[in-house]
Every structure is written in C-alpha cells, then in structure tokens.
Amino acid sequence: MILVKPSVYLAGLEYSGKTLIAYGLVKKLKQSGVNIGYFKPVAVARKKLEHKKPVDPDVLALKEALGVEFSEELLSPVVLSETYLDLQDEALGYRERIIKSYQELSARYDAMVVEGHQGPEALVTLGLSAPQVAKLIDSTLTLVIRCSSEPIIDRIVDRIVLYERFASSFDAKLFGVILNAVRFQDLERLREAIVPRIEALGVKVLGVVPESSSFFAPTVRDVAEALDARILTGDIGLDGLMEDVVVGAMGLEATTRWVRRATNAALVTSGDRTDVILQVLELRPSVVVLTENLYPSAQVLAKARVLGIPVLLVPHSTYEAVEMLKEAQRMIASMSLRVKERAILSALEKSLDWKSFASLLGI
Incomplete structure (x- = not known):
C-alpha cells in the first residue's frame, strides 16, 4: 500500500462502458473545477504507434480527448499482449512500475480516476487483477456492470457476490457498483429488488444508468x-x-x-x-x-x-x-468522445450519485 491522493478504481468486464464512465467522471469533475487525473495501470496492446511501441487505443483516446499532456507510458505503465502466462518473472517489476508511475502522476492532481483492464479477475496469475492493483495503489474499488449483457437481470447480484468475495480474498474491499446500460423493462425490478439486495451486501450502488445505444455507438x-x-x-x-x-x-x-x-x-x-x-x-x-x-x-x-x-x-x-x-462498435476514439460528450455527461449527471463520488474523492 502506498500513500496517494483519493481515487476510484473502475473495474468491469470488457465492453461494460468503464472507459466512457471514466471519461465522463473526469470531464464532469474538471468542468466543476476539480484537479483530477486519469490513470490506467495495466492495459492490453491493440495498436502500435509509429515508433512500434504497443499501446491501448482507449488510453490514447482519453489522453487526446481530455487534453492530458503526460506520456502514454506514464498514464499506462504496463502494456501487455493477450498472451501473458510466460511473464510470471516480470510480475514484480510490473508492480513496481505501476507504483512509480502512479506516485509521479497522482502528485500532480488532487484526486484520480483509475481504469481497470479487461475484467476484475484478469491477470490474477501475475498479481495484477483489479483488487490486487487497487490495493497496491490504495484506490477504492468500484465495479461497472453492463446490465444489458445479462440475459437474466437477477444474475447481477450473483456477479457482485462473486466479485465481492474475490476482492476480499486479497484483503481488498469492493466499495461500490455502477449499473450501466440498464434496459427500460428492467429498471423497475432493478430499483425495487436488486439495488436493495446489493446494498445489503455492503456494496454501495453509485449509479443506475439507463441503456442508450448512442452511448456506445x-x-x-x-x-x-x-x-x-x-x-x-x-x-x-x-x-x-x-x-x-x-x-x-x-x-x-x-x-x-x-x-x-x-x-x-x-x-x-x-x-x-x-x-x-x-x-x-x-x-x-x-x-x-x-x-x-x-x-x-x-x-x-x-x-x-x-x-x-x-x-x-x-x-x-x-x-x-x-x-x-x-x-x-467496441472501440473508442478521441473524436467520438468529443462528438458524444454532451450525451455522455447528460446521462451520467442524471444517473450517478455525485455526492458519494465527491465524498469518495475528498472534493
């Protein structure tokens, strides 16, 4: 554990919308005068820059859309390929790199939004799963779930129980959850039955965001x-x-x-x-x-x-x-973030518990 500024760590499955939510959080808080930064400690390379250095295009998109002046290497210090099981010997070095970059970056801000990689359990074999990294940098773990991907809405509670126990196994706490892309027909069931069950687990519901196809388009x-x-x-x-x-x-x-x-x-x-x-x-x-x-x-x-x-x-x-x-349809580009900025901010302004985020981030 290291001493850093208040931060929230957004973990979620692939295509849960955590990158869009990270963008919206940072953008909205910046507009409110908060000196807040963005960090993605571990990423998967899906693109190469001109100098052949692998990079996560989501990091590039947020760097450009948010006007961040720092290098991709500082914003996302560990970039791996999709085959990583033979990198066990490098794991300690990766964790040290994350700590060093995070300390340097967070020193420039009053609070941080940290984005996880492909899933909460991904890279657990390297000690780089979401709860392990959140604990490493002393960040508050929050899960983003794309509810429209769940064929049976009640399974969301099962998934949260699973990840709450997974986090606990590393002595980390799942603080909250953002229920994203909730189908209209599921809203009533979600608010009346599912949200109370989630909060009974000690996990705070930080937002219920209705489904909008243009949000991801x-x-x-x-x-x-x-x-x-x-x-x-x-x-x-x-x-x-x-x-x-x-x-x-x-x-x-x-x-x-x-x-x-x-x-x-x-x-x-x-x-x-x-x-x-x-x-x-x-x-x-x-x-x-x-x-x-x-x-x-x-x-x-x-x-x-x-x-x-x-x-x-x-x-x-x-x-x-x-x-x-x-x-x-799964990719994010800086231009599309700018085009959709008003829609993203409008959806999040109406749907997130901003008082809880303000308290969480000490602002």
Missing part, C-alpha cells in the same frame, strides 16, 4: 478509420453515429424493411447493387459501406452527395466488413 469517422475505407462522398456526415448494421445481400424489399427497423444504420453491400443502394439512401442511413472495391454508379454518388450521407469503399468482403464493423 461509434461515429462514421471511427467506422471509416476501422475499415481503412476510402471516403467517396459525404464528409459532412462523418460525425454521425452508427448503431445498427444491415447487410444488403437480400432482395430490395427485405433490405429496406430491415433498414426501416434499424437506428442510424450502416448498409453494407457491394457497389453494383445500385437499385438497393438508391432505395436505402431515401431512408437516410448513417453510412453506406461498399465492399470488394466495387465502385458505385454516378447516380448513387450524386444522390448520396445531395443527402449528405457518407459512402465508404473498402476492399474487404461483405462478411469481413461486417465483422470489422462489430469490432468498431
């Missing part, structure tokens, strides 16, 4: 970057959000029916499906992704230009493009 600009696409037209629509994906391999009637049902849809099809593309453009999708480098007709480009709808050209097959779009 990437921008069309993010999609273009993820697909390494050529933008044929529609630059003015690049900051729009993409929430649903519709594959234009069906007939005209079936494709248009699915687009009507979708929200902020991306149509993925080959460029020679002129009849389908023209009809779908009338329905105002967020973006049209043309696969296998099949260039569209002049009529398609002219209509998309008039409507301000981006048309992207990619060399990938339709299947490959859809899989890449799924991955893009």
Whole structure:
C-alpha cells in the first residue's frame, strides 16, 4: 500500500462502458473545477504507434480527448499482449512500475480516476487483477456492470457476490457498483429488488444508468478509420453515429424493411447493387459501406452527395466488413468522445450519485 491522493478504481468486464464512465467522471469533475487525473495501470496492446511501441487505443483516446499532456507510458505503465502466462518473472517489476508511475502522476492532481483492464479477475496469475492493483495503489474499488449483457437481470447480484468475495480474498474491499446500460423493462425490478439486495451486501450502488445505444455507438469517422475505407462522398456526415448494421445481400424489399427497423444504420453491400443502394439512401442511413472495391454508379454518388450521407469503399468482403464493423462498435476514439460528450455527461449527471463520488474523492 502506498500513500496517494483519493481515487476510484473502475473495474468491469470488457465492453461494460468503464472507459466512457471514466471519461465522463473526469470531464464532469474538471468542468466543476476539480484537479483530477486519469490513470490506467495495466492495459492490453491493440495498436502500435509509429515508433512500434504497443499501446491501448482507449488510453490514447482519453489522453487526446481530455487534453492530458503526460506520456502514454506514464498514464499506462504496463502494456501487455493477450498472451501473458510466460511473464510470471516480470510480475514484480510490473508492480513496481505501476507504483512509480502512479506516485509521479497522482502528485500532480488532487484526486484520480483509475481504469481497470479487461475484467476484475484478469491477470490474477501475475498479481495484477483489479483488487490486487487497487490495493497496491490504495484506490477504492468500484465495479461497472453492463446490465444489458445479462440475459437474466437477477444474475447481477450473483456477479457482485462473486466479485465481492474475490476482492476480499486479497484483503481488498469492493466499495461500490455502477449499473450501466440498464434496459427500460428492467429498471423497475432493478430499483425495487436488486439495488436493495446489493446494498445489503455492503456494496454501495453509485449509479443506475439507463441503456442508450448512442452511448456506445461509434461515429462514421471511427467506422471509416476501422475499415481503412476510402471516403467517396459525404464528409459532412462523418460525425454521425452508427448503431445498427444491415447487410444488403437480400432482395430490395427485405433490405429496406430491415433498414426501416434499424437506428442510424450502416448498409453494407457491394457497389453494383445500385437499385438497393438508391432505395436505402431515401431512408437516410448513417453510412453506406461498399465492399470488394466495387465502385458505385454516378447516380448513387450524386444522390448520396445531395443527402449528405457518407459512402465508404473498402476492399474487404461483405462478411469481413461486417465483422470489422462489430469490432468498431467496441472501440473508442478521441473524436467520438468529443462528438458524444454532451450525451455522455447528460446521462451520467442524471444517473450517478455525485455526492458519494465527491465524498469518495475528498472534493
């Protein structure tokens, strides 16, 4: 344990929304005049910078979006690959690196928001699981759960019991939980039955955030970057959000029916499906992704230009493009954080227990 400033450690499963919540917390508190910093002690490399140094793109995104001047190495001192079991001999060095970076960084701030990596139990074999690292830097452990990922809402209590006991096994305490992306139909059950059961465990519910697909949705600009696409037209629509994906391999009637049902849809099809593309453009999708480098007709480009709808050209097959779009929906970019900033802050302002966070962070 080391003596540092007050901090909250956000742990959660992959795609729980902890990065968005970390961003929202830091941004909101900065706007309120709090000198607060961001730290991600352990990350998984999913990108390389120009000098070939591996980095977590989420760290890059928050560094840029929050205007943080410190290096990626200081903000996230341990960056591992997804294969790590042979790194046991390096574990002590990793912990020392985390302590050194955290002491240096936290000295510049009055409070800290710390983001965990892929899951509370991940890297326990290296002594770098969420409760182990939270205890190492004396940070208050808080769990973020994406409730829409739970098919049975009551299982949230089981999951919290599991992680509370897991934390206790390392002499760490699970202080609180943020229930994120709660489906509308689950809100009443959650508030009346589940929240009281959680708090009876001694775990404080720090927020109930209703589900919003736009909360997680990437921008069309993010999609273009993820697909390494050529933008044929529609630059003015690049900051729009993409929430649903519709594959234009069906007939005209079936494709248009699915687009009507979708929200902020991306149509993925080959460029020679002129009849389908023209009809779908009338329905105002967020973006049209043309696969296998099949260039569209002049009529398609002219209509998309008039409507301000981006048309992207990619060399990938339709299947490959859809899989890449799924991955893009899980990624966070600094530009999309800025685009969605108002929506993120609005959701968190209404949903988080700010008095508890203020007390927790000593502000």
